[in-house]
Amino acid sequence: MDYLALYVTLKLAVVTTVLLMIIAAPIAYVLAYYRFAGKSLLEALIYLPIALPPTVIGFYLIIFMGPKGFIGRIWEMLTGGSLLFTFIGIAIASVIYSIPFAVQPMKAAFSKIDRRLLESAYVLGLSKKATFFRVIIPNSASGIAAAAILVFLHSIGAFGVLLMVGGSIPGETRVASIAIYEAVEMMNYQAAAMMALSFIPISYAFLLLINKLNEARS
Amino acid sequence: MTVEASFKKQLKYFELDISFSCAEENMMVMIGPSGGGKTTIIRMLAGLEKPKEGKIVFGDEVWFDSLHHINVPPQERCLGYVFQDYNLFPHLNLFDNAAFAAVEKKEVGELLEVFKIGHLKKRKPHMVSGGERQRCAICQALARRPRLLLLDEPFSALDAITRRGLREELKSLKDKMSFPIIYVTHDITEALYLADELLPVVEGKMDNQWLQKMINREPSTEAVLRAAREPRLTLVY
Incomplete structure (x- = not known):
């Protein structure tokens, strides 16, 4: 069993969840409380990753994050390295891929x-x-928790986007879902089965938790 | 400190156009049929809504002046505002609610005792009765040491007996307070019991005849017809 891949998966899911909670909160606040021209267009744009095939998102991320892309060039200027095929690269991809699942429930x-x-x-x-932190956040705690769990589960399951942006570098970008795919490709069914099995209790437990939170809310 | 206001605002069915003032140690009761613009007036005093034109002056501070584009935000007006319900924060217990914006945290315990809810301070708002919630809402407003207290039908969601008790407490409280109080109600008994000054508001205008008409029950004007839909309340107290 590829423990390293499981580790990368969990690390990616935690990083994505933490980042998205911080990024999505102000977006959700603006969408919930403000009215402005073009709001529905902006909202649809934020939810677009749900509607697009992951490979399409991956393709555009490669374009933007690649050495000739806008983000890629800024990154290279700052660090001298490439964003593609790195953990930070797949973290950015994962954040964009999961953003609707954070914004919508929040x-x-x-x-x-x-x-x-x-x-x-x-x-x-x-x-x-102050109202945001003292009134809004505590009174929407269960919605925020639901958003966090959804993002966590969704980023555990990411595959196509990550494969395109990050490839499969052990310890860096090879996540469990990619490791399972590769194990099957190499006819190593036993390794694939072990890893696949490890997903079920985690996902199931989190889903139960979401249902509990939804019950508490209504 | 005296609050003086005079403003206009176009509402859905009529134009609100009113001016009044309320001196310190005074309780002004704004009375009139529902939908007559009373709550809008209170919200404009609190800074939650903006008049189309006019002026609100508190002591020597200008809170709103349409000519000079002054509109002090609600945060800086330093007032207490209690409405029918939804004053309290559901995630906090009664003590933390009352202490939410308290100037002096030590006062909060005393306030809760004065309002006879000291024993409930660890309870959340949904675990106490409506009357106890409104008591707590008044504590919350007083603990921030308001310079002006606005009460918008604070007891109208309560049963008659609780309402009468709270009304009496409010009256005795008033004598201890130095700031002006503006109280909104559509209940004539309540108005006559509490008021130092009455401001009858009908369709956004001051109407001094309204109260007389209501008491005489002259079914002559439209205002009375409107008021007839409200529960008739006996003046025998």
Whole structure:
């Protein structure tokens, strides 16, 4: 069994989840509370990764993150290295691939909060930022937890995007889903079976947790 | 400190156009039929809504002036605002709710005792009765040491007996407070019981005849017809 690949998978999932919680919160806040021109266009753009085939996302990421791409060139200027085939590269890919799964539940949780609670906080002297941390976040904790779990599970399952952007470098970009695929390709069914099996309890436990959170919310 | 306001705003069915002032140690009761713009007036005082034109002055501070484009945000007006429900934060217990914006945390315990909810301070809002929630909401507003207290039908979601008790407590509380209080209600009994000053508001305008008409029950004007849909409340107290 390829423990290194399992380790990379978990590391990627944790990094993606943490990053996305920080990135998605302000986006969800804006989508939940502000009205502006082009909002629905922006929202659809954020949810686009759900609708696109992973290989299409992977293709564009290669274009942007490659040595001639916009992001790739900035990265090379800063570090002198390439983004493709690195852990940071697949982390960026994973964040973009999972962004809808973070924004959507968070936005739903934020919109559910009664506006009068926010107004009450403003009248009590809290700035918008303080209200976000003292009122909105604690009152949407279960929605945020659901978002985190969804992102975590979704990034464990990523395959096509990561394969295109990161390839399969052991310890760096070879995640478990890729390792399973390669094991099957090499007719090593026993290794594939072990790794495949290790996914089931993790995913199942997290799904149970999501259902519990949803029950608590309603 | 006196609050003086005079403003206009176009609402859906009529134009709100009113001016009034309320001095310190005074409780002004704004009364009138539902949908007459009372809550909008309160929200404009709190800074949650913007008048189309006009001026709000508190003491020597200008809170709103449409000519000079002044609009002080609600955070800086330093007032207390209690509405029918939804004042309390569901994730906090009563103590933390009351202490949410407290100037002096030590005062909070005393306040809760004064309002007879000291024994419930560890409970969350959904675990106590509506009357206890509103008591806590008043504690929350007072703990921030407001310069002006706005009460928008704070007891109207409660049963008659609880409401009467709280009304009496509020009246005795008023005598201890030095800031102006503006109280909104559509209940005439409540208004007459509490008010130092009455401000009848009908369709966004001050209407001094309204109260008289209501008491005489003259079914002559549209305002009365509107009011007839509200529960009639006896003036015998």
